[in-house]
Amino acid sequence: MTYSEELAVVETQADPDIEYEDDDCDSLFSVQTSSSASSIARSHSELANYRIENNRRYQSFREGKWILPNDEREQDRYQIVDQMVSLVLNGDLHKSPMEQPKRILDLGTGTGVWAIDIAHKFPNCRVIGTDLSPIQVPAPPNCTFEIEDADEEWVYPPNYFSMVHTRHVMPGIADWYRFFEQSYRVLHPGGWVELHEAPHRIYSDNPNTPSDIPLMRVCQRFSDYHASMGKPCGEEVFEFKDHLEAVGFVDVTETRYRIPLGAWRGDPIEREIGRYNLLNVLEALEAYTLALHDLGLDDLEEARDLARKAENNAKNRKLELYCYLVVIRGRKPTACEALPNVPRA
Numbered sequence: 001m002t003y004s005e006e007l008a009v010v011e012t013q014a015d016p017d018i019e020y021e022d023d024d025c026d027s028l029f030s031v032q033t034s035s036s037a038s039s040i041a042r043s044h045s046e047l048a049n050y051r052i053e054n055n056r057r058y059q060s061f062r063e064g065k066w067i068l069p070n071d072e073r074e075q076d077r078y079q080i081v082d083q084m085v086s087l088v089l090n091g092d093l094h095k096s097p098m099e100q101p102k103r104i105l106d107l108g109t110g111t112g113v114w115a116i117d118i119a120h121k122f123p124n125c126r127v128i129g130t131d132l133s134p135i136q137v138p139a140p141p142n143c144t145f146e147i148e149d150a151d152e153e154w155v156y157p158p159n160y161f162s163m164v165h166t167r168h169v170m171p172g173i174a175d176w177y178r179f180f181e182q183s184y185r186v187l188h189p190g191g192w193v194e195l196h197e198a199p200h201r202i203y204s205d206n207p208n209t210p211s212d213i214p215l216m217r218v219c220q221r222f223s224d225y226h227a228s229m230g231k232p233c234g235e236e237v238f239e240f241k242d243h244l245e246a247v248g249f250v251d252v253t254e255t256r257y258r259i260p261l262g263a264w265r266g267d268p269i270e271r272e273i274g275r276y277n278l279l280n281v282l283e284a285l286e287a288y289t290l291a292l293h294d295l296g297l298d299d300l301e302e303a304r305d306l307a308r309k310a311e312n313n314a315k316n317r318k319l320e321l322y323c324y325l326v327v328i329r330g331r332k333p334t335a336c337e338a339l340p341n342v343p344r345a
Contacts, residue, residue: 058070070133073283073287074283074287075110075111076283077279077280077283077284078110078111078113079111079113080276080279080280080283081168081276081280082113082114083276084259084273084276084277084280085167085196085325087269087272087273087276088257088259088273088325089257089327093114093117093118093121094118094163094165094192094194095194095255095327095329096163096192096194096329096331097192098122098162098163098192100122100124100125101122101125101162101163102125102126102161102162102188103125103126103127103128103160103161103162104118104122104125104126104127104128104161104162104163104164104165105128105130105156105161105163105164105165105186106118106127106128106129106130106165106166107130107150107164107165107166107169108130108131108150108166108167108168108169108172109129109130109131109145110131110167110168111137112129112131112137112139112143112145113137114129114165114167115127115128115129115139115143115145116137116139116140116143118165119139119140119142119143120140122142123140123142124142125142125162126142126143126144127139127142127143127144128143128144128145128146129143129144129145129146130145130146130147130148130150131145131147131148132147132148132149132172133147134147150166150169150172150173150179151172151173151174151175151179153182154182154185154186156186157186158185158186159186159187159188159189160186160187160188161186161187161188161191162187162188162191162192163187163191163192163193163194164183164186164187164191164192164193164194165193165194165195165196166194166195166196166197167195167196167197168196168197168198169197170197170198170199170200170231170232170236170237171200171222171226171231172231173231174229174230174231176236176240176243177243177246177247180193180240180243180244180247180249181247183247184247184248184249184332187332188332189332189333189334189335190331190332190333190334191331191332192329192330192331192332193244193249193329193330193332194327194328194329195240195326195327195328195329196325196326196327197237197240197325197326197328198237198259198323198324198325198326199223199234199235199236199237199238199323199324199326200219200222200223200226200234201216201219201220201223201234201235201323201324202215202216202219202261202321202322202323203321203322203323203324204319204320204321204322205320205322206318206319206320209319209320209321213310213313213319214306214309214310214312214313215281215285215309215310215311215313215314215321216313217306217310218285218288218289218306218307218310219288221292222288222291222292225292237326237328238254238326240254240326240328241253241254241328241330244328244330245330248332248333249330249331249332249333250330250331250332250333250337251329251330251331252328252329252330252331253328253329253330254326254327254328255326255327255328256324256325256326257324257325257326257327258322258323258324259273259274259277259322259323259324259325260273260274260277260320260321260322261274261277261278261281261314261321261322261323262274262275262277262278262314262315262316262317262321263275263278263317264317264320277323278314278315281314282311282314282315285307285310285311285314286304286307288307289303289304289306289307289310290303
């Protein structure tokens, strides 16, 4: 029996009066994690040296800058997240209007799925994906991957890209204002920056849900740790729109998508999205809690006990839990409409 299966048994027996998730998300998980992209990534990732802690694998380049694993389990979770975001965005890879982009930069590319998909969509566009880990899958000729730290100075020339894109990289960036300044510099006039980010917060539609349930505590501890390291990854995302405008971007928009945790909503699409999100959270919880243990913040058994209780929360439909996916985008003005950048305070 796997660790996740053991947790499911414990949680189902814990309280017969709680409405737990059904088993159809298990079949969903088996379909998604058997993808060829995931298996190919495994052979590619063997080329690098990694650090092993508690049977999970972590990147060694700029060690400690990204505290979550980069092993096969985590890569499978990336696949789940990409499927979920695709459903949320109605299959759109991006919301910024682009017709014939020349170059696209995907920062924190992970397994490279988004970069590969956008390269297929625009075969005449050069796509560059960067990440701390070389775990990307084989790509079409117009897509390449580089090991880079998006939190450092970028090496690309000014006015070079048609789009700068990120997805779920908040815990890896310390200075978002500088990030947006660099995006502005490397984009050509009329180019777009677009971010798909999720604050590490869990919310509830049920007023009777306590605000300190274990699942919320895990997210808060994860967020608090990153804030202490100068990399806040909570509701700071809601300040990004103002940052983009301060740097000089125009046509800046922010769209917040509520993502149910589990299939407790009535709409069929939302239920499917909720199942993907539940799988995402269940897979992420052990990684989150073990990471906090590895950092010396929790005893190992205490960390695992907290993970069990948090998974119990995640599977409980009565709590009506959800989180946000936030899409923020802005355009670099053309020469005739550009205004001087507002200096940093």
